[in-house]
Amino acid sequence: MDTDRDRAVGELLGGATTGHYAKFERCLTGWSAFENAARSDKPHWFKDLLSLWRPSGHCSGEDGLRIAIRNGYLNFYRLGQSVARVEYLSGELVAYVHYKYVRVEPQPGMSKSPYLRLTQNGVFFRDTKIAIYEGLSTLHDWIKNAEKKHAGRWRSPRGLSPRWPFEWTWWRLKKGR
Numbered sequence: 001m002d003t004d005r006d007r008a009v010g011e012l013l014g015g016a017t018t019g020h021y022a023k024f025e026r027c028l029t030g031w032s033a034f035e036n037a038a039r040s041d042k043p044h045w046f047k048d049l050l051s052l053w054r055p056s057g058h059c060s061g062e063d064g065l066r067i068a069i070r071n072g073y074l075n076f077y078r079l080g081q082s083v084a085r086v087e088y089l090s091g092e093l094v095a096y097v098h099y100k101y102v103r104v105e106p107q108p109g110m111s112k113s114p115y116l117r118l119t120q121n122g123v124f125f126r127d128t129k130i131a132i133y134e135g136l137s138t139l140h141d142w143i144k145n146a147e148k149k150h151a152g153r154w155r156s157p158r159g160l161s162p163r164w165p166f167e168w169t170w171w172r173l174k175k176g177r
Contacts, residue, residue, distance in 0.1 A: 027069070027072060028072065028073070029087070029088050030087075033088045033092065045118055045120070045133055045135075046086060046093055048135060048136045048139050049065065049076050049095075049139065052065045052076075052143075053066070063140055063143045063144070064078075065077060065078055065083060065143070072087060072088075073086060074086045078143050078146050078147065079146070081146040082098070083146055084097050092119060094118065095117070095118040095119075096115040096116070096118070097115065097116050098114055099116050101142040101143075101145045101146050102123060102131055102145075103141075104123075104130050107125045109126075110125065116130065118133060
């Protein structure tokens with residue numbers, strides 16, 4: 001069905017002229033790699049991420065994560081911040097983490113791609129290893145960094161702050177919105 005709404009949305013999302021916008025799917029590519037990492041007897045950063053997952057509708061606690069299944073990958077969120085995007089690439093699981101959570105200095109050329117790549121061998125920017133992943137304690141540090149300065153000011157581990165409607169109204173009035 002070709003409607004004006006479909007055409008407008010399609011143009012906003014990349015200039016589609018067919019009148020239909022991109023199909024959003026909730027699926028994973030490389031399922032066996034996700035399953036093998038989760039079930040392995042060896043330490044794996046993916047198991048650490050899964051150990052902190054809290055289902056929607058349950059309190060996320062001090063450093064619980066939410067999962068969003070996207071088109072071929074998983075996103076792990078903490079208070080609205082994407083702590084890690086995990087996908088299957090070239091036969092292995094790879095996570096992309098923003099450098100501000102890892103707390104490393106921006107590398108030359110990072111302005112175009114501020115994401116670091118986490119593999120079983122460490123944390124990399126392009127092909128340069130810039131940090132070591134030391135298990136769950138490293139992940140806890142990244143989550144705390146995400147919370148400190150980058151999470152929405154009205155969010156808490158239990159969801160929105162009980163004062164959020166009042167704070168939001170005050171902020172909008174202050175900003176003249």
